[in-house]
Amino acid sequence: MTVRVPAKVNLQLGVGPLREDGYHDLVNVFHAVSLFDEVTAADAARLEVSVQAAPYSRVAVGGVPADGDNLAARAAGLVAARLGVEPRVSLRIRKAIPVAGGMAGGSADAAAALVACARLWDDRDDPVLTREDLMEMGAEIGSDVPFAVLGGTAVGVGRGEQLTSALTRGTFHWVFATADGGLSTPAVYAECDRLRETRGEPAPRPSVSEELMTALATGDAKALGAALTNDLQEAALSLRPSLERVLDAGRDFGAVGALVSGSGPTCAFLAETEEDAAGIADGLDGAGVAAQVLRASGPVPGATLV
C-alpha cells in the first residue's frame, strides 16, 4: 500500500494563550501544497522503518528516526492496537518535504501510515475505521496530523486538530525557500511566549481572518498574499535572523505574499501567476539565500492511496 501525502503551509497562524497542557490555543489555517512524501506499508516479520530522500529530491533525511520513534511507526502502532493485530509491517518512507522545516513532514508521514496500515489490516468490505477515526487517531500523534489526512484548505482550532474545510477557488502558486538546519517547534512556541512576556503583552485570542477567507473563496492571490499572517514568525526570526533576508529577497522578486511557514525555517512565497512563481524561484536561486528553492501549488488532497 503506497500513500502519497502533502506538505502544508499555514496561511494564518494565530497563537493564543499557553494552556495548562503545554499547548497553545490556535487559529490555524492550513493549506496543503503539491510537495509530497510517500509511505509504502507492506507485511513484514516485525515493524521496520526505512527513510530515504524521494527520487529527484535533495531532502536531508539524516535527522529522521528510522525506528519506532518515527511518527509513521507510531501511527502504525495505533492502527494495529485499534484493530487488535500485531504491527508487523515495513514502512518505507520517501521524503520530499523538508525535515524540521515547518511544513509538517513528520505529521504527513504519520497520516500516510494511518491510511496505508488501515488499508492493509482493516476489513476491505466492512472497514472498522472511517477517515474521521483516522483523523482522531492522528491527533494523538501530533496536532498537525489530522490535517495531513484531510488535505485541501482548512481552519484548525483547539491546538490545531479540530478542523473545518474552507471554501477555495482555483489554484495558488507557491515558492518555498528551505534552510540548512531545522527549527524545533517547541522552541519556537517558547520563544513566542518569551517575546510576549518581555513586552508584558497578554496573549491575544485569535480569530479567523475574514480577508483571508474572502481571498480564498474568490481565488484572489493578491488579496490572499496581503492577508497571510503568522504569529510564530517573529519568534522564528528571533531564533534565525538570517530568514529576514530570505523574505526580503522573495518580496523583491515579486511575491505578493511572503512569510515563514509555521514554525520555520522554510519561507513561503505566494505568486500572482504560475509565470511569476517561476521568476521568483529563479531569483531566489540566483540570490543564493536558500538551501533549496521548491515550487508547488495548492490546495491539493490529503493522504491518498496511489
Ligand SMILES: C[C@@](CO)(OP(=O)(O)O)[C@H](O)COP(=O)(O)OP(=O)(O)OC[C@H]1O[C@@H](n2ccc(N)nc2=O)[C@H](O)[C@@H]1O
Ligand atoms: C507550528 C505548527 C503549525 O501548523 O506546525 P510546524 O510549523 O511546526 O510544522 C503546529 O502548531 C505544530 O504542530 P505539531 O508539529 O503537530 O506539534 P505537536 O507534536 O502537537 O506539538 C509539539 C510541541 O509544539 C508546541 N505546540 C504545538 C501545538 C500547539 N497548538 N501549541 C503548542 O504549543 C508544544 O510545545 C508541543 O509540545
Ligand SMILES: Nc1ncnc2c1ncn2[C@@H]1O[C@H](COP(=O)(O)OP(=O)(O)O)[C@@H](O)[C@H]1O
Ligand atoms: N517521518 C518523519 N519525518 C520527519 N521527521 C520526523 C519523522 N518522524 C519523526 N520525526 C522527527 O520530527 C522532527 C520534526 O520534523 P518535521 O515534521 O519534518 O518538522 P516540522 O514540525 O517543522 O514540520 C524531526 O526533527 C524528526 O526528529
